[in-house]
Amino acid sequence: MMGRFLAPYTCVCDLAIICGNAMPDQSLTQETTDTEAASLRSPVLSRADWLRAALETLIESGADAVKITRLADRLGVTRGSFYWHFKDRGEILEALIDSWAQKNTVAIVNAAGAGPDLTGSVLALMMAWLDAGLYDPRLDFSIRAWARSDAALRARVLETDETRLAALAQMYQRAGRSPEAAEVAARNLYYMQMGYYALGVSEALATRLSYIRGYFTSFTGEALPEARLKRFLEEVAQRPGIKDAG
Incomplete structure (x- = not known):
């Protein structure tokens, strides 16, 4: 019932x-x-992702802007994700400096020793300075700006400049220059290029390439063989890291 x-x-x-x-x-x-769906949509961030965001922030806004909360907002995640990869803000700042040294300084040192002769090495340097994938002038400028208010970083920048200059001087010595002449040639080449970036010169790629012969002669005292110039220009056209600034 x-x-x-x-x-x-x-x-x-x-x-x-x-x-x-x-x-x-x-x-x-x-x-x-909803939580599961959000979890599926959220990317799993790596240390490289955080470092990339920090590098972009440094270049855009300076070292003072590289804060954990700001990076988290940029990446669309919580602060907690940061601590899986870095102990604190100081560690990611140090990683930024290491990244700069690894990218830009290694690019110059490797290029200076890359060629079978002085022509090859100077052309390799020109390629590195054209290709942002090898050498990023924005990063160099940002680190130098940061160093103006950080004595320890300033000392490291000076040390890095000496490392780069030494590699360039060795390049000239291998070509038969005396130590004194090699040092002067290295300074001429390096300070000219750093000055180009410091002045914020913006030229169309075609304009920069039109000066290659003249630059090469000023750096080496020799004429650039046409066959080597042709191969250089062909490689420039194939590199994705070389973009027209004009």
Whole structure:
């Protein structure tokens, strides 16, 4: 009798309770679904992702802007993700400096020693300075600006400049220059290029390339062979890191 009495009048929820199977809370179910969906949409950030965001922020706004909360906002995540990869802000700042040294200084040192002769090395340097994938002048400028208010970094920048100059001087010595002449030639080449960036010169790629012969002669005292120039220009056209600034 009880069963026949309950059947017409008891709601589905009541039956579930009577049977010992409570109906799921629809709001909780929806919340869980939304959380899982958000989790699936959220990217898993690596140390490289955080460092890339820090580098972009440094270049755009300076070292003071490289803050954990600002980076998290930029990446669209919480601050907690940062601490999986870095101990604190100081560690990511140090990583920025290391990244600069690895990218820009290594590019110059490698190029200076790359060629089978002085022509090859100077052309490799020109390629590095054209290709932002090898040498990023914006990063160099940002680090130097930061160093003006950081004595320890300033000392490291000076040390880095000496490393670069030494590599260039060795390049000239291998070509037969005396140590004194090689040092002067290295300074002439390096300070000219750094000055180009410091002045913020912006030229169309075609304009920069039109000066290659003249630059080469000023750096080496020799004429650039046409065959070597042709190969250089062909490689420039194929490199994705070389873009027209004009």
